[in-house]
Amino acid sequence: MIRKSFLIRARPGKAAEYERRHNPIWPELQQVxxxxxxxxxxxFLHEETNYLFGYLEIEDEDRYQQMGNNDVCKRWWKHMAEILVCDSPDSEKGREDILAEVFHMV
Incomplete structure (x- = not known):
């Protein structure tokens, strides 16, 4: 299993909306x-800064990267971009900073 993590940031005043849109997450996105x-x-949300820390485990990096070609995934990114900090006003996806693992204990 490959462990991955990232940081994204909700726009000011949008953290509650971010959480609402994930509960429940679209069933078709979960399946993808x-x-x-x-x-x-x-x-996880850091309430003082609106930073969101994501952690996931994947089976294969190439297979995971192919997920971004799926129409359901693209619709979700666009749906979420309006409440996330993005690289530019016309971004189709919120800015995502990938984190490097520096420690792991089993």
């Missing part, structure tokens, strides 16, 4: 993630 080998996916 499962089909692309995603497991054990959690997102």
């Amino acid at each position: 993630m499962k089909d692309h080998g995603v497991h054990n996916f959690s997102i």
Whole structure:
């Protein structure tokens, strides 16, 4: 299993909306993630900064990267971009900073 993590940031005043849109997450998006080998996916909010920390485990990096070509995934990114900090006003996806693992204890 490959462990991955990322940071994204909700726009000011949008953290509650971010959480609402994930509860429940679209069933078809959940299936796409499962089909692309995603497991054990959690997102945590740091309320003072609106930063969201995501952690997930994947089976294969190439298979995971292919998920971005799926129309359901693209619709979700666009749906979420309006409440996330993005690289530019016309971004189709919120800015996502990938984190490098520096420690793991089993």
